[in-house]
Amino acid sequence: MMHITKIKTLWRGNTVSVNEYEIKKGILSGGLRIVYGESYMDISWQDLSAIDIQSRGRPMKDKFGSNKIYHLIDFEWKPKGSNKQNNLFE
Numbered sequence: 099m100m101h102i103t104k105i106k107t108l109w110r111g112n113t114v115s116v117n118e119y120e121i122k123k124g125i126l127s128g129g130l131r132i133v134y135g136e137s138y139m140d141i142s143w144q145d146l147s148a149i150d151i152q153s154r155g156r157p158m159k160d161k162f163g164s165n166k167i168y169h170l171i172d173f174e175w176k177p178k179g180s181n182k183q184n185n186l187f188e
Contacts, residue, residue, distance in 0.1 A: 101127035105134045108175055115170040118151050137177035 101123040105114045114132055124130025130141045155169025 099127060100124070100129040100131045100140065102131045102133060105132055108134060109172070112175050113172050114175050115156075115172050118155055118169040118171065121146050121149065121151065121171055132173065134175065134177070139173075139175065139177050141173070 101120065103116060103120040103124075105116070108114060114134060116130070116132060120130065124141065125143050125146045127143070129143050130146055132139050132141070149171060151169050151171065155171050157167050157169055160166035160168055
């Protein structure tokens with residue numbers, strides 16, 4: 099079963115940013131489904147595990163722990179389907 103993460107914002111209309119923790123959960127779960135509004139896109143665990151998070155990710159300070167740093171990974175938004183069609187959340 100793929101790990102599902104919901105995104106609230108599209109950057110520049112075609113980019114989604116995903117926290118490195120979600121990437122790691124996706125690897126362990128066999129893939130990642132990114133949901134934005136009524137659309138989604140899937141990324142395989144193989145593609146996720148090939149990402150070098152330290153070099154590709156944007157470092158961000160954790161707002162809950164001032165000493166913690168996490169990385170955001172950007173993906174081009176290429177939706178493959180609609181949640182309404184597949185009734186994913188019913």
